[in-house]
Amino acid sequence: MPELPEVETVRRGLLPAMEDHVISATEIRREGLRWPFPEGMCRRLTGARVHRLRRRSKYLLADLSTGETLLIHLGMSGRMMVSGLATARFVHDHPAPQKHDHVVLHMSNGARVTFNDPRRFGAMDLMATERAGEHMLLRDLGPEPLGNQFDGPYLADRLAGRATPIKSALLDQRIVAGLGNIYVCEVLHRAGISPRRKAGNLSRDRAAALVPIIREVLQEAILAGGSSLRDYRQADGDLGYFQHTFRVYGREGAPCVTPECTGQVQRIVQSGRSSFFCGHCQR
């Protein structure tokens, strides 16, 4: 489930459990996920205080009092569950461990943070905080789509001359970091651009016009996640799932929601992944 808005929602949900609290115990229930966990992860986490929990693209980064930073990536199916956190009304119990609970952080405030990931495409790693930007997974990332470096001229420059479809270009994390399959489909629908169009064939103006649309789509999704966060009261404290209203994603065969448009949503496969779009209003 996690693209940038979901990871941001997870981060906000984890803040009260983690930020400024100490990891009092670390339970590691398997050797690793996509890669083996770093040497001595249990020892290096236990006793550390989480100074700050931040996000870069789809990665969660916990800066620790030890001078190290814990990197968490949710992959395709990763979820973070919070339990034992006191809310205004009551304290949730800790649920029994579930299948695919791989790492459990026991926090000094009584909360537990559980990393559950059935497909195990997720990852955890530890690095020196001051060298975090040089980490393999972080160093080639493009600008944050909601940040100041990401603007019309930048995107127009990066798309110019590229033969790849715009769909693939927007999924390329080196161009802009944090978009995934869902939000690229949604962005292209709002922009009226076919996912098949060559990135380099867009005019500079149309390329630049993608920037505010990308920001808008992501901001709306974060707001939607934020509202589900205020509502979440499930016993397991699952921070992963909330309802989005997508205009094209997963709506193959449905009528296009663009006003006046008579087209219907179709699905094609581009580089092995589904693209949903309206062939009528997306050119």
Add this chain to the structure above:
DNA sequence: CTTGTCCCCTGCCCGC
């Protein structure tokens, strides 16, 4: 360099 294909892994849904 750019671009496309394959693959990692489990679970779920559909049709037969």
Add this chain to the structure above:
DNA sequence: TGCGGGCAGGGGACAA
């Protein structure tokens, strides 16, 4: 009810 196939929100490792 069981089984096979297709599909899933990410992204690294290759080959051309």
